[in-house]
Amino acid sequence: MNWKNIITIYLKELRDMLRDRRTLISMxxxxxxxxxxxxxxxxxxxxxIVNQARSTVPAVMVLGGExxxxxxxxxxxxxxxxxxxxxxxxxxxxxxxKVRAAVEIPSGFDAAIERGAPTAIKIxxxxxxxxxxxxxxxxxxxxxxxRDKVIAARLAERSLPVTLIRPFxxxxxxxxxxEKVGGNVIGGLIPYFFLLLSFxxxxxxxxxxxxxxxxxxxxxxxxxxxIARIDLVLGKFFMVLTASLSTVLFSLVSMGLTFVxxxxxxxxxxxxxRAALPSLDPFGLLAVVGMVLxxxxxxxxxxxxxxxxAKSFKEAQSxxxxxxxxxxxxxxxxxxxxxxxxxxxALVPILNVSLVSKExxxxxxxxxxxxxxxxxxxVYAAIALALAVRMFNREDVIFRT
Amino acid sequence: MIEARHLTKTFRDKKRGEIHATEAVSFQVVPGxxxxxxxxxxxxxxxxxxLLATLLQPTAGSATxxxxxxxxxxxxxxxxxxxxxxxxxxxxxxxxxETIAYFGKLNGMAAEDIQHRTQRLADELDMHEFLDRxxxxxxxxxxxxxxxxxTLIHDPVVMIFDEPTVGLDVMAARTIVxxxxxCRARGKTVIYSTxxxxxxxxxxxxxxxIHGGRLLAEGTLEQLRDxxxxxxxxxxxxxxxxxxx
Ligand SMILES: Nc1ncnc2c1ncn2[C@@H]1O[C@H](COP(=O)(O)OP(=O)(O)OP(=O)(O)O)[C@@H](O)[C@H]1O
Ligand SMILES: [Mg+2]
Numbered sequence: 001m002n003w004k005n006i007i008t009i010y011l012k013e014l015r016d017m018l019r020d021r022r023t024l025i026s027m028x029x030x031x032x033x034x035x036x037x038x039x040x041x042x043x044x045x046x047x048x049i050v051n052q053a054r055s056t057v058p059a060v061m062v063l064g065g066e067x068x069x070x071x072x073x074x075x076x077x078x079x080x081x082x083x084x085x086x087x088x089x090x091x092x093x094x095x096x097x098k099v100r101a102a103v104e105i106p107s108g109f110d111a112a113i114e115r116g117a118p119t120a121i122k123i124x125x126x127x128x129x130x131x132x133x134x135x136x137x138x139x140x141x142x143x144x145x146x147r148d149k150v151i152a153a154r155l156a157e158r159s160l161p162v163t164l165i166r167p168f169x170x171x172x173x174x175x176x177x178x179e180k181v182g183g184n185v186i187g188g189l190i191p192y193f194f195l196l197l198s199f200x201x202x203x204x205x206x207x208x209x210x211x212x213x214x215x216x217x218x219x220x221x222x223x224x225x226x227i228a229r230i231d232l233v234l235g236k237f238f239m240v241l242t243a244s245l246s247t248v249l250f251s252l253v254s255m256g257l258t259f260v261x262x263x264x265x266x267x268x269x270x271x272x273x274r275a276a277l278p279s280l281d282p283f284g285l286l287a288v289v290g291m292v293l294x295x296x297x298x299x300x301x302x303x304x305x306x307x308x309x310a311k312s313f314k315e316a317q318s319x320x321x322x323x324x325x326x327x328x329x330x331x332x333x334x335x336x337x338x339x340x341x342x343x344x345x346a347l348v349p350i351l352n353v354s355l356v357s358k359e360x361x362x363x364x365x366x367x368x369x370x371x372x373x374x375x376x377x378x379v380y381a382a383i384a385l386a387l388a389v390r391m392f393n394r395e396d397v398i399f400r401t
Numbered sequence: 402m403i404e405a406r407h408l409t410k411t412f413r414d415k416k417r418g419e420i421h422a423t424e425a426v427s428f429q430v431v432p433g434x435x436x437x438x439x440x441x442x443x444x445x446x447x448x449x450x451x452l453l454a455t456l457l458q459p460t461a462g463s464a465t466x467x468x469x470x471x472x473x474x475x476x477x478x479x480x481x482x483x484x485x486x487x488x489x490x491x492x493x494x495x496x497x498x499e500t501i502a503y504f505g506k507l508n509g510m511a512a513e514d515i516q517h518r519t520q521r522l523a524d525e526l527d528m529h530e531f532l533d534r535x536x537x538x539x540x541x542x543x544x545x546x547x548x549x550x551x552t553l554i555h556d557p558v559v560m561i562f563d564e565p566t567v568g569l570d571v572m573a574a575r576t577i578v579x580x581x582x583x584c585r586a587r588g589k590t591v592i593y594s595t596x597x598x599x600x601x602x603x604x605x606x607x608x609x610x611i612h613g614g615r616l617l618a619e620g621t622l623e624q625l626r627d628x629x630x631x632x633x634x635x636x637x638x639x640x641x642x643x644x645x646x
Binding site: 005008009012015016019020216217218220221222223224225226227228395396398399401 | 493551
């Protein structure tokens, strides 16, 4: 191993790459645009959806209750739902999401309350549909309050205090740090994008520096120079790693700017809207980048190995493109609720980083796991790099026909 | 000095099985001599030259180039060899000067030496006009001169040419031929592969006819003419290769 040669190769590849518009696009333009797009896009869309669902008054049908004018009048007076005329196909309309919910008032409801006889309200909804859920919530809230009023009236009739049936209240308050709340919503997604970008950033240069060179006929000239193969591999490897890491770095910087600028803009347009931006622990985010580092080494070496095997750039693409799925799969599994980090999962590459990153951005540091994951990632990366060196020493790979 | 002793290379191919690209090829090239390796497509020319340039490892046999063994001392061999093949290309995004300097550095030359040597090569090859332009915009002739310069930057004692004139027009091919003669005049050991009969007639001191991976006949043009009773190289070649087939 000769560092002078490695640096010579590296600098040449760097200069070559910086003059290539395609690299610049994949290394700088895409990561710079993707992150703000992602952060703002997700923030904006989720804010929009929730807000719209909240602000539009849900349409609700009332079934029966013709003989209970009191309850019906109170319900109609509620501003938070809109009573629309009842139709026979109300079930279908709920299914079609035209009506959010239907509320059934049993016959003789008013009279039953008057007498103190048992009776029940029934709400029909579209289970799992968010806006139907909101409507049900409103209807429930209304009837709960209505019931409280009835109770209060009955107690007053008997001159009993309200505390008789309500000896204490139960209140809840969120004390989790705001990072944690934001982290759970979107936190898993952002580190995952760093992983993906560290892969896509390495993809193009890895293929160009191996299969591309073979195809263009520049590889043979380098191989006939006196440098050792290992120097050639390492020089190329450092270049691919540079591309991968700068992709991550550019996305990190642009994401930081998005938060600062986007946050300032949203704050000016109303404090409530700040919630639209996912909140992340900045130190956790840096730690995520630290965890992505050995992954970038792994990806760079693996991509070099695989694309060296190809005879042409096109062939390399056909090997490398399906690998994106391999990157996406563990990362998606890491996003699933209920998949929690344990010692065994901490050894599964990609998935481990995805899982621990989710925790990191919400400000939770599992030092043991972090060490285990970083260590195992380094081992995998070293294996991949050794494999790349082996591959460059195989003449049946270099001169594959 | 090049010495090949029973150089053998067998490729294993999934579809074709074992391919004997070269079989026990032996020859010698001394300094100041051009050895012409004449053969048809698939004869084993490129394989032989790659073995000499240490790009491939022999399955059997051995060779010494500039006094170094191609297997044990591959790195030293490469340091003393200039390898130019029709299939080798230039980095399109580098300028001619950067390309030459890159190969100089890979050969362990100091920046100053590279600069002087580039200057001299550019004078000799008349390259000054395009020295600082990017190679992807070059004409074939300019590319060729740049390739020659990058092969020569470390002043190798042995030159290996693999069909360097393939795909070139008459003028460009003549530049190459003139340059190969130059190498001989400077006392370099030159091996030159081709399938063009007229080139060997004009250029080579010793001719080796390779066919099916085996060196079937060898000698000066005169010796071959005497031996096969033919004047034209083409006739000699057909006789040699035909006997085999
Ligand atoms: N890397 C390889 N793997 C498998 N077979 C190979 C490889 N390189 C060459 N061959 C085979 O070895 C034989 C000799 O090939 P070689 O390239 O040495 O011939 P050549 O004389 O240079 O021919 P050409 O005029 O086409 O360049 C051919 O049959 C070729 O297909
Ligand atoms: Mg050939």
